[in-house]
Amino acid sequence: xxxxxxxxxxxxxxxxxxxxxxxxxxxxxxxxxxxxxxxxxxxxxxxxxxxxxxxxxxxxxxxxxxxxxxxxxxxxxxxxxxxxxxxxxxxxxxxxxxxxxxxxxxxxxxxxxxxxxxxxxxxxxxxxxxxxxxxxxxxxxxxxxxxxxxxxxxxxxxxxxxxxxxxxxxxxxxxxxxxxxxxxxxxxxxxxxxxxxxxxxxxxxxxxxxxxxxxxxxxxxxxxxxxxxxxxxxxxxxxxxxxxxxxxxxxxxxxxxxxxxxxxxxxxxxxxxxxxxxxxxxxxxxxxxxxxxxxxxxxxxxxxxxxxxxxxxxxxxxxxxxxxxxxxxxxxxxxxxxxxxxxxxxxxxxxxxxxxxxxxxxxxxxxxxxxxxxxxxxxxxxxxxxxxxxxxxxxxxxxxxxxxxxxxxxxx
Amino acid sequence: xxxxxxxxxxxxxxxxxxxxxxxxxxxxxxxxxxxxxxxxxxxxxxxxxxxxxxxxxxxxxxxxxxxxxxxxxxxxxxxxxxxxxxxxxxxxxxxxxxxxxxxxxxxxxxxxxxxxxxxxxxxxxxxxxxxx
Numbered sequence: 269x270x271x272x273x274x275x276x277x278x279x280x281x282x283x284x285x286x287x288x289x290x291x292x293x294x295x296x297x298x299x300x301x302x303x304x305x306x307x308x309x310x311x312x313x314x315x316x317x318x319x320x321x322x323x324x325x326x327x328x329x330x331x332x333x334x335x336x337x338x339x340x341x342x343x344x345x346x347x348x349x350x351x352x353x354x355x356x357x358x359x360x361x362x363x364x365x366x367x368x369x370x371x372x373x374x375x376x377x378x379x380x381x382x383x384x385x386x387x388x389x390x391x392x393x394x395x396x397x398x399x400x401x402x403x404x405x406x407x408x409x410x411x412x413x414x415x416x417x418x419x420x421x422x423x424x425x426x427x428x429x430x431x432x433x434x435x436x437x438x439x440x441x442x443x444x445x446x447x448x449x450x451x452x453x454x455x456x457x458x459x460x461x462x463x464x465x466x467x468x469x470x471x472x473x474x475x476x477x478x479x480x481x482x483x484x485x486x487x488x489x490x491x492x493x494x495x496x497x498x499x500x501x502x503x504x505x506x507x508x509x510x511x512x513x514x515x516x517x518x519x520x521x522x523x524x525x526x527x528x529x530x531x532x533x534x535x536x537x538x539x540x541x542x543x544x545x546x547x548x549x550x551x552x553x554x555x556x557x558x559x560x561x562x563x564x565x566x567x568x569x570x571x572x573x574x575x576x577x578x579x580x581x582x583x584x585x586x587x588x589x590x591x592x593x594x595x596x597x598x599x600x601x602x603x604x605x606x607x608x609x610x611x612x613x614x615x616x617x618x619x620x621x622x623x624x625x626x627x628x629x630x631x632x633x634x635x636x637x638x639x640x641x642x643x644x645x646x647x648x649x650x651x652x653x654x655x656x657x658x659x660x661x662x663x664x665x666x667x668x669x670x671x672x673x674x675x676x677x678x679x680x
Numbered sequence: 681x682x683x684x685x686x687x688x689x690x691x692x693x694x695x696x697x698x699x700x701x702x703x704x705x706x707x708x709x710x711x712x713x714x715x716x717x718x719x720x721x722x723x724x725x726x727x728x729x730x731x732x733x734x735x736x737x738x739x740x741x742x743x744x745x746x747x748x749x750x751x752x753x754x755x756x757x758x759x760x761x762x763x764x765x766x767x768x769x770x771x772x773x774x775x776x777x778x779x780x781x782x783x784x785x786x787x788x789x790x791x792x793x794x795x796x797x798x799x800x801x802x803x804x805x806x807x808x809x810x811x812x
Contacts, residue, residue: 282681283681284681284719284722285681295722295749296722296749300722300723300748301722301723301748301749302723302725302748305748509722509748509749513748576726577725577726577746578725578726578746579746579751580751581750581751604725604748606748630725631725631748653751654753655741656728656744656751
């Protein structure tokens with residue numbers, strides 16, 4: 269199994285390790301998933317995401333290739349900005365979701381999931397035809413960590429050169445700098461010790477925070493620096509367990525689980541498709557678009573929340589039943605968001621203002637179901653796995669009052 | 681995750697292949713999940729228990745434990761009738777993580793044949809099984 273440069277740190281910290289995408293990764297540390305999840309909502313959490321892969325796409329036709337292969341229309345994407353979307357095959361099935369970073373009109377980077385660097389490189393090469401473009405898989409040449417939570421900018425300000433300049437104008441889904449010291453952008457964001465980093469105001473928790481791309485030989489030192497700088501804020505090292513519950517509560521899909529071998533449509537992630545303003549069509553042609561035409565027997569994906577933190581196992585064996593007790597699908601993801609609860613018929617989160625003093629937030633099960641018909645928000649369903657059955661409600665959103673989109677000035 | 685030699689496996693209880701423990705005390709047997717199971721599951725958030733008066737055969741599923749990460753069934757080490765459940769776990773399921781042999785016990789059973797206990801593993805045999 270592959271490891272990241274932080275593997276020994278995880279072992280020394282007593283992490284519960286598991287295979288994820290071919291990498292031996294921490295599921296949780298001694299603090300436990302609940303505390304790790306809550307740390308991101310109330311202070312900050314740090315995640316080793318070095319198992320994720322990066323591919324650079326460079327050359328005169330880099331834009332043309334990416335705009336054909338990626339679901340988002342890259343035409344309006346400015347230099348220094350990044351965008352979330354997906355790569356589809358001809359059938360409209362999702363190979364992987366990804367973030368595309370634009371360094372210049374001819375230079376892009378794609379960040380994909382663990383083990384997918386080679387697959388996405390191959391996919392791009394297969395479709396490049398006679399385009400003048402160079403595709404480079406950086407899988408083992410880049411390391412990455414995510415600092416997520418309301419205190420993340422205050423912590424990073426202690427470690428970054430010229431924090432006022434770096435964080436001064438940094439909207440959601442923008443980035444600065446580069447991990448390669450020879451790159452022209454490398455000077456735009458450096459650690460105080462001179463190490464160049466690519467600092468991106470993004471992440472996959474739904475909360476305010478950053479992803480940091482850095483050379484593999486520098487990440488252990490930075491990881492320790494972040495933990496030391498964040499100690500007074502209560503920063504917590506977080507494993508993939510908290511990452512899964514946070515992203516589910518944020519309504520974000522897990523690749524190969526919530527999106528995969530079925531059409532990339534009729535799901536809560538419409539923003540990942542290039543719809544025009546009235547949703548009557550797409551703003552561009554792209555690979556897989558022709559297959560994304562509604563037809564009979566379409567499947568739909570909806571987010572749900574449970575009545576309590578009780579949950580079921582996800583998978584094909586967990587049935588979704590409607591009010592007539594007819595099975596209409598199965599469960600893709602079922603996690604527990606530890607930061608939310610029902611209050612007077614609404615979901616509230618730890619970050620909801622004006623919560624009553626006596627409210628006890630224990631968490632609620634949440635996730636995604638795949639069903640054979642359209643359901644309105646508020647629809648009640650039963651999820652059944654063996655003898656276990658839980659009642660859930662279809663919703664438009666799971667964890668309210670998420671912080672990811674708030675202005676950076678709110679946190680400085 | 682604990683190393684095998686860090687596990688708390690008392691000598692005075694018996695173990696099942698599904699990682700429950702059972703301890704006879706007079707004419708009742710107390711049952712829970714062992715240290716290996718609670719460590720593997722992580723933070724336990726809910727324990728589904730049977731009703732007092734329910735009867736089960738050995739190896740029947742009698743309930744489940746749900747952790748933040750996973751859901752896991754529990755199986756009867758022996759046959760018998762449920763005479764008590766640990767109601768404290770309804771409010772404090774974390775007791776199973778904190779002390780799975782004392783405050784984290786799950787059910788008490790009146791066994792139909794106490795000699796079924798002899799078929800369960802002692803600490804040495806259970807450790808052998810874990811080591812594979």
